[in-house]
Amino acid sequence: MASTKKQVSKFTWKEFKKQKVLMIWAAVFVVYGLIFCYIPLFGWLMAFQDYKPRTGIFGSEFVGMEKFTQLFSDNTFLEVIRNTLAMGVINLVLTFVTAIAFAILLNEIRLTIGKKMVQTISYLPHFLSWIVVTGILHDVLASSGIVNELLMNFGIVDKSVNFFAHPEYFWWIVGISNVWKETGWNAIIYLAAITAIDPSLYEAAAIDGAGRWAKIKNIIIPGIMPTIMILLLINVGNVLNAGFEVQYLLGNGLVQSVSQTIDIYVLKWGISQNDYAIGTAAGIFKSLVSIVLIVVANQLAKRAGGERLF
Numbered sequence: 664m665a666s667t668k669k670q671v672s673k674f675t676w677k678e679f680k681k682q683k684v685l686m687i688w689a690a691v692f693v694v695y696g697l698i699f700c701y702i703p704l705f706g707w708l709m710a711f712q713d714y715k716p717r718t719g720i721f722g723s724e725f726v727g728m729e730k731f732t733q734l735f736s737d738n739t740f741l742e743v744i745r746n747t748l749a750m751g752v753i754n755l756v757l758t759f760v761t762a763i764a765f766a767i768l769l770n771e772i773r774l775t776i777g778k779k780m781v782q783t784i785s786y787l788p789h790f791l792s793w794i795v796v797t798g799i800l801h802d803v804l805a806s807s808g809i810v811n812e813l814l815m816n817f818g819i820v821d822k823s824v825n826f827f828a829h830p831e832y833f834w835w836i837v838g839i840s841n842v843w844k845e846t847g848w849n850a851i852i853y854l855a856a857i858t859a860i861d862p863s864l865y866e867a868a869a870i871d872g873a874g875r876w877a878k879i880k881n882i883i884i885p886g887i888m889p890t891i892m893i894l895l896l897i898n899v900g901n902v903l904n905a906g907f908e909v910q911y912l913l914g915n916g917l918v919q920s921v922s923q924t925i926d927i928y929v930l931k932w933g934i935s936q937n938d939y940a941i942g943t944a945a946g947i948f949k950s951l952v953s954i955v956l957i958v959v960a961n962q963l964a965k966r967a968g969g970e971r972l973f
Contacts, residue, residue: 710944716937730944740928740945746834747924747949750910751902753838759898761846763891766853767879782854785847793908796844800836800913801827827913830921837909852894853887860886892970900957903949925949 679686705720710730712723734740765785772778788796804810804826811823826832864882873881907926914922923931925945933942964971 714940730940743928747905751905754841757838762849766850788844789848797912828917830918833918833921856887856890889970899960900953
């Protein structure tokens with residue numbers, strides 16, 4: 664028994680020496696995760712205290728769930744939850760569907776140079792900051808912008824529309840801006856999944872007389888379905904991460920009722936008003952809902968017999 668343990672220990676140390684570079688880098692990322700992801704969770708204690716910056720966590724009075732009760736009795740916060748969920752679902756559906764569709768369409772381009780050019784152009788907006796993107800949106804949707812010009816030239820509207828003064832347009836403006844910015848980047852992983860499909864399947868389908876649509880329906884979509892399911896599960900957990908920059912930059916007094924997200928609420932009340940306990944409570948709620956969503960989605964995928972995270 665002792666000799667077996669010694670052999671296992673020797674084998675482990677031998678493998679460690681072979682992979683020492685990878686182990687060192689792994690240790691770096693573990694330490695990074697501990698410092699920036701796990702140790703800060705200690706700050707969650709503020710949500711259960713009447714936190715005062717001068718006295719700190721150890722000197723503040725413990726109030727239990729009082730801050731959470733205060734949070735959910737605030738109609739503004741309930742409105743913020745609605746906005747965050749609505750924009751999160753819109754972003755998820757639009758970006759997810761468009762990325763898959765774009766990857767499939769891009770794969771159908773036969774000219775290699777044209778395909779690479781389109782792909783390069785499509786993911787360049789991902790590297791633009793939201794400051795630049797919102798500036799472009801303001802110009803495009805302005806009263807004298809190209810959208811209003813087209814709408815009036817085609818006779819759809821009689822006069823220019825102030826898109827940023829109508830709350831009913833705001834969620835869709837955010838969703839479309841996310842599609843424009845992220846579709847090309849999100850499509851990269853689907854393109855990689857498509858290229859991993861066995862070419863003999865296409866040859867067999869061609870022999871059977873299958874056209875492009877039949878190949879897409881019966882080969883490509885089933886072939887990338889595991890990738891789709893994994894990414895969907897991950898993105899479901901990020902529904903409440905509807906965004907901060909774009910809503911903060913595009914929002915104004917006229918659309919404030921639909922533009923505020925949980926992140927903006929935390930900034931406004933947790934930091935600007937120095938009520939760190941309320942901000943922390945809102946952040947905990949957001950994290951817990953994300954965990955619940957991803958666990959439920961994973962269990963549904965497990966029961967359906969599809970790919971799952973765990």
